[in-house]
Structures are given as structure tokens and as C-alpha cells.
Amino acid sequence: MEIFTSVSSLDNQSIYLIAFSVLLSFLLSSLIVFTYEKVSRDVITPDHFLQSLILMSIVTTTIMQSIGDSPARGFGIFGALAILRFRTQMISPRNISFIFAAMAVGIACGVYSFVNAIIGTFAFCLIAFFLRLTPFSRRNNLRGQLRLELPATPEKRKETQQVLAQFSRKFVLKRYRILSDKGAGEGVEYSYELRLNNELDGFELTQQLNAIEGIKNIRLNFDDTYINLYD
Numbered sequence: 001m002e003i004f005t006s007v008s009s010l011d012n013q014s015i016y017l018i019a020f021s022v023l024l025s026f027l028l029s030s031l032i033v034f035t036y037e038k039v040s041r042d043v044i045t046p047d048h049f050l051q052s053l054i055l056m057s058i059v060t061t062t063i064m065q066s067i068g069d070s071p072a073r074g075f076g077i078f079g080a081l082a083i084l085r086f087r088t089q090m091i092s093p094r095n096i097s098f099i100f101a102a103m104a105v106g107i108a109c110g111v112y113s114f115v116n117a118i119i120g121t122f123a124f125c126l127i128a129f130f131l132r133l134t135p136f137s138r139r140n141n142l143r144g145q146l147r148l149e150l151p152a153t154p155e156k157r158k159e160t161q162q163v164l165a166q167f168s169r170k171f172v173l174k175r176y177r178i179l180s181d182k183g184a185g186e187g188v189e190y191s192y193e194l195r196l197n198n199e200l201d202g203f204e205l206t207q208q209l210n211a212i213e214g215i216k217n218i219r220l221n222f223d224d225t226y227i228n229l230y231d
Contacts, residue, residue, distance in 0.1 A: 017112065022061055025109040028121040029057035029102050035125040036098050039132040053098060057106040064110020142199045142222040146171075146192040149179065151214040157190070159212055167205045168194045189217075 033050045101124050108117035146164075150156045164171045171194035179187040196202065202220055209218055 018065060021065065021109040021112060021114070022058055024114060024117065025057045025061040025106050026054060028105045028109070028117055029054045031121055031125055032057075032098060032101050032105070035128050039128050049095065053102040056099065057102040057109075060103050060106025061110040064107055067110075142196070144192075144194045144196060144202065144220060144222045146194060147189065147217070147219040148209065148215055149187050149189045149217045150212075152178070152186040152188050156212065156214055157188075160190070160209065160215070163205070163208045163212070164192065164194060166208070167196055167201050169197055170195050 033053050036050065036053070037045060101121070105117050105121055108114070108120065148160070150160060161171075171192050173190060174193050175191045177189040179189055196205070199222070202222065206218055206220055209215055
């Protein structure tokens, strides 16, 4: 089609070309949003983030059309945008790639590089779906925090760590506290951070720990490492 190869300056571009570029930006960014919804493992879909992807693409298209071939306009517009301060926190670094994809679509449509916009969007979406099916996709990042009290003997600590090694991919001793009571004797409170082989084996782990003589006050809870690292 002739419209795919037309390159016009700001002075002689038609209203139809402007409308087509904005419409194409909307359609391609909507495809990116659809891909995000399908490949995301989040329980709650961030609707404001999805809307911002589409709106950001259209705004970028409008900015690029306004700049045209004028360097002076480019410096003026981006100088004005530099005044704005964006303090929105990105919990997921993966979301940044979708933001850049939406902006890339807006830039390509704004300079009337429609073929690049279409091919780039479809390639991005297909790769995103492919990564969703590979081991690179996050399944579960439940991190466990375990607290327990043991008698102050190396044997009991070693026996406890053997049980942890049986159920955990990895465990780390984060801290310990020495407990001294004249009536009950000496003991140690240990705090471990661990990642289970199977996130649903927490009950079996506590049963095995309870079988150790002298152990008490076992407290085991899990939360999502993915959120904790970026919240």
C-alpha cells in the first residue's frame, strides 16, 4: 500500500495519514496490552498500567508527529517534558520492557515507519508468549521464614539442618539468639530463610521438625520474594 511507504514532512502531511498513524498506534499497543494480560502471572491485573501503555503509545505518536523534521521543535518538546518528574515505582522490572515496547510503537508510527511498527510489535508479542512457556517464566517465588528453638547442642542443630536439606532447595541461617533460663536451661532460637523443593511441603516439613526431640516454638511462614525485592 502506498500509505506504508509515504514519508511526509509536518507541512504537507494529510489528515488521513495522521489519523492512520494514531489508529495503528492504538491497535498495536492494544496487542501489547493483550499480550501482557496473557503472559502475566499476576493475580490482579493492573488496569491503570494497561491503560497507560495504550495512552503512552498514542502520546508518543503525537509528539513525534509534532516534531517532524524540526530539531528546534524536538529540543523544545523534550525540554518541556524534562521538567516533569515521574515518581511511579515499577514493582516489576519486566513491566519496563512493555513500556518501552509501547513507546517504540508510538515512535515508529509517529515517523510513519509503519512496517517497522507492525513487524516489531508482532515479534515482541510472539517472543513474550514463547518466554511464557519456557523455564525462564516465573512459576512461584515463595520464600519461607522459619523460626524455632533448640537445645544448645551441635547435634540438634545438625539434625535440624538435615531435615531442612531434605525439603529445601536452599536454606540460609539468617540469625540466632541465645536463650538462657535457670529453670529451663540454655537454648538457642534460630531463624532460617529457605526455598522449598515444593511450595506445598510446608506442613510435611513442620511434621519432620516436630519429631526432633527438644525442639519447640516452630513458626514457618511464606511470602513472595518477587514482591519483597521490588516493593
